[in-house]
Amino acid sequence: MLLEIENLSKVYGKSCGQCIALTGDDMGTAICPVCGAVVAVNRINLRVEDNEVLGIVGESGSGKSTLLQLIYRDTKTTEGKMFFREMQGEDGEPVDIAGLNMMETVLMRNTMMAMIYQNPRLGLNFLFSGGGNIAEKVIAAGQRNYEDIRKSACYFFEKTDLPVSRIDQSPETFSGGQQQRIQIAKALAASPRLLLLDEPTTGLDVSVQAQILDMIRVLQKELSFSMIVVSHDLGVIRHLTDITVVMRNGSIVEQGLTDQVLEDPQHVYTQLLVSSVL
Amino acid sequence: MVEISFAFFDEDAKKEIRRAILKGIALPGYIVPFASREMPLARGWGTGGLQISLSIITEADTIKVIDQGCDASVNAVNIREFIVATTDVRATSTTGEASIIQTRHRVPETALTEEQVLVFQVPTPDVLTVVEPDTDKQKKMHAHLEYSKLWVLLYEDTASFGDSRIASRYPVEVNDHFIMDPSPIPRYDIPRLNDNPALMLFGAGREKRIYAIPPYTKVKPIVFDDRSFQMEDFTGKSCMRCGAENVFFDTLKKDGEVQYYCSDSDFCDQTLESRKSHAS
Numbered sequence: 419m420l421l422e423i424e425n426l427s428k429v430y431g432k433s434c435g436q437c438i439a440l441t442g443d444d445m446g447t448a449i450c451p452v453c454g455a456v457v458a459v460n461r462i463n464l465r466v467e468d469n470e471v472l473g474i475v476g477e478s479g480s481g482k483s484t485l486l487q488l489i490y491r492d493t494k495t496t497e498g499k500m501f502f503r504e505m506q507g508e509d510g511e512p513v514d515i516a517g518l519n520m521m522e523t524v525l526m527r528n529t530m531m532a533m534i535y536q537n538p539r540l541g542l543n544f545l546f547s548g549g550g551n552i553a554e555k556v557i558a559a560g561q562r563n564y565e566d567i568r569k570s571a572c573y574f575f576e577k578t579d580l581p582v583s584r585i586d587q588s589p590e591t592f593s594g595g596q597q598q599r600i601q602i603a604k605a606l607a608a609s610p611r612l613l614l615l616d617e618p619t620t621g622l623d624v625s626v627q628a629q630i631l632d633m634i635r636v637l638q639k640e641l642s643f644s645m646i647v648v649s650h651d652l653g654v655i656r657h658l659t660d661i662t663v664v665m666r667n668g669s670i671v672e673q674g675l676t677d678q679v680l681e682d683p684q685h686v687y688t689q690l691l692v693s694s695v696l
Numbered sequence: 697m698v699e700i701s702f703a704f705f706d707e708d709a710k711k712e713i714r715r716a717i718l719k720g721i722a723l724p725g726y727i728v729p730f731a732s733r734e735m736p737l738a739r740g741w742g743t744g745g746l747q748i749s750l751s752i753i754t755e756a757d758t759i760k761v762i763d764q765g766c767d768a769s770v771n772a773v774n775i776r777e778f779i780v781a782t783t784d785v786r787a788t789s790t791t792g793e794a795s796i797i798q799t800r801h802r803v804p805e806t807a808l809t810e811e812q813v814l815v816f817q818v819p820t821p822d823v824l825t826v827v828e829p830d831t832d833k834q835k836k837m838h839a840h841l842e843y844s845k846l847w848v849l850l851y852e853d854t855a856s857f858g859d860s861r862i863a864s865r866y867p868v869e870v871n872d873h874f875i876m877d878p879s880p881i882p883r884y885d886i887p888r889l890n891d892n893p894a895l896m897l898f899g900a901g902r903e904k905r906i907y908a909i910p911p912y913t914k915v916k917p918i919v920f921d922d923r924s925f926q927m928e929d930f931t932g933k934s935c936m937r938c939g940a941e942n943v944f945f946d947t948l949k950k951d952g953e954v955q956y957y958c959s960d961s962d963f964c965d966q967t968l969e970s971r972k973s974h975a976s
Contacts, residue, residue: 521840528844545827546848553851558844564854564920586855 419503420612420644421466421489422512426498427668428484431455438497443669443687448481458484460668461498466612471638471645473659473676475652475691481668482648486614489646490533491515491523504530504611528558532605536617538597541604542589548600549575549585555607574603579633595626599633606637613638615647619654631657652692656680664688703750704782709733713751713906717897720908725870727821727838732904742775743901745798745817749779752813752897753796758786760794765802765944765959772800789962801864803885805943805963808894810911816879816898821905823867823877843875843918850918859926867918870909875918883927884944889915930956938967 427438434453441448441457448457458481466472474482487493489500494516501512505526518526527533532555535541542551549571556570575582578599580592589597598618605613618634619627635658638645647658655662655676662679664672664687672685683689703710709731716730735743753759761776763769767789775798780787788794791806798815808814824834827845837843846867853860860866864880868889878889879898889896889909896909909915919925934941935958943963945956958964 520836521842524840524842543845547852547855549855550848550852554844554848557847557851558842562847562921564851564922566922567851567920568855586852 419465419501420468420470421464421503422501423462423464423489424499424501426459426462426464426485426488426500426516427457427496428459428481428488428493429455429457429496433496441668443667443671446667448479448667457668459488462668462670464663464670466644466646468611469638469642469644470661471647471659473655473662474646474648474665475650475655475662476665477650477691480665482650482665483616485665486533486616486646486648488516489612490527490531490614491518492533502526502531502612524558528555528608530608530610531612531614532608532610533614534598534601534605534616534618536620538589538594538601541601542597544589546588547586548580548589548592548603551589551600551604552607555604559608570607574607577606577637578603579629595622595630598622598630602630602634602637606641609641610643613643613645615645615649617649617651618647620649620651627654634658652680664691700782702755702783703753703779705733705747705750710751713747716906717748717752717908720897720906721895721910723874724908724910724913725874725876726907728906729904730906732901735901736778737775739902740819741771742798742800742817744899744903744906745800745815745901746775746778746899747901748815748897748899748906749775749796749798750782752815753779753783753785755783755785757783757795758788758793759783760788760791760797760962761799762797762802762804762960762962763800765804765946765963766961768961790966791960791962801880801882802944802959803881803888805958805960806966808892810893812894814892814894814896816881816896818877818879818898818900818905819902820865821877821898821900821903821907823865823875838874841873846875846918850920854920854923859923868915869918870915871913876907876909878915882944883917883925886915886917886925886927891915935964935967938964938971940964940967 429437433455437450437455437457440450442460476482488495499514500516502515503512505513505515507513552571552574553567556567561567572582575585580599619630659676662676663670666687672688683692716728719728759779761772763772776787791804796813800817822834828834850860864882866883866886867875868878870876891912893911895911898907917925930945933956936955944959946959948955
């Protein structure tokens with residue numbers, strides 16, 4: 419078990435205390451009828467195994483991205499626990515990463531878990547060069563030898579099919595697809611056990627999408643890490659994932675093997691989702 | 697006429713600044729905020745250093761003020777005269793005689809002693825400003841020793857130019873902990889910060905910050921394991937005026953030729969004098 423999430427909830431706004439119980443898919447809303455707070459993630463339970471690829475689908479506002487941000491500690495959890503096997507306490511047992519301080523969070527992000535955002539501007543530092551962005555992760559992991567840092571940067575540039583000759587240029591000068599590749603290279607430089615991808619190919623043209631998805635799949639097999647992929651594009655989910663979770667109003671409405679969920683959807687909402695593919 | 701108290705400040709002001717200094721000494725390289733006073737000198741012209749000098753000075757002290765190594769620069773003269781006018785202490789240009797040396801952007805050539813305090817004027821106290829403009833984040837980064845962004849700058853410069861492009865204000869790690877801005881001293885002076893017997897205090901008046909390097913503290917420039925720290929190279933050069941070698945030089949261009957002069961005017965005078973006395 420790499421990641422185990424128990425009863426995870428996130429409330430935006432001032433909570434009246436009953437928000438979580440009064441919302442969710444059973445209630446048909448993510449907005450608390452009493453106080454108006456938004457329950458973006460509602461008592462989610464999830465498990466991710468080693469080398470497993472988990473997909474999260476759902477409509478806009480269903481809480482997919484918030485769930486990912488909670489795992490990556492971009493936002494604070496309201497309730498619930500998350501155990502990440504790589505992050506261990508003094509007793510060797512996994513600790514609840516919802517309670518990590520900033521230093522531990524930085525350590526986790528630099529050496530165990532990485533995130534790829536839809537917008538490269540969120541994941542990359544545009545003040546640094548492409549290579550510099552990758553170097554930042556390598557340096558943060560404790561490397562202080564210039565030649566080794568340089569080698570790592572070149573290695574990950576090559577791995578993600580980027581032109582090494584342009585390694586010292588700003589991400590600004592790269593195309594959208596290439597910026598996404600730099601983001602992936604940067605994420606991989608942290609040698610993550612878990613990679614989080616938030617709409618990794620949305621906004622790219624279809625041929626580039628296919629190339630990047632193929633690349634991610636190859637790298638995942640080669641370097642062996644687990645992934646959580648958030649997308650509203652069922653094609654991406656079908657292409658990348660083993661397990662699929664369907665979310666609506668902050669709750670999980672259906673989960674199972676990707677093939678099963680997409681071929682034989684049980685929940686009404688999943689049926690609607692699958693049938694509405696263009 | 698209103699009587700001005702000793703060293704311009706009232707005792708409460710001095711106490712507040714001294715407390716900041718003490719905290720800075722207790723936490724080498726840590727940036728301590730203080731209530732920077734309005735001075736009869738524009739901010740950015742050495743008010744940080746001046747406030748430190750005024751709050752630590754006693755009747756028994758001897759003051760020396762230099763600007764880029766020079767005692768006769770307008771800024772240095774003004775600050776020195778102001779300190780003398782408000783304290784009546786003795787002023788000197790001889791490094792060895794001074795107990796407090798306020799400096800802008802240089803460490804004197806003459807080795808300092810345990811009895812001396814070197815006060816730096818600092819324009820930009822936080823070394824992280826270059827990579828992170830948000831002061832709140834800077835504080836957190838210092839707290840977590842999260843300096844990888846500084847190293848990325850070093851990596852990028854090394855990749856493109858073979859070495860860091862930083863000519864002055866080279867980041868230093870103090871006491872194996874915080875990374876600190878040494879004020880815009882040239883690289884040449886960086887090794888002098890290490891294990892120095894003198895107390896070194898840094899004041900940024902505009903930015904309202906004080907920090908310190910206690911005597912005999914380990915100070916090392918940030919540099920990759922497989923690279924070495926490079927300084928300005930003056931091999932084979934000597935001062936046009938006094939003939940000194942192995943010091944930091946000011947360079948002047950005259951008739952298409954580069955001329956070298958000691959940046960430290962007191963050191964230059966002394967070398968010249970000893971040459972003369974040897975000759976006679």
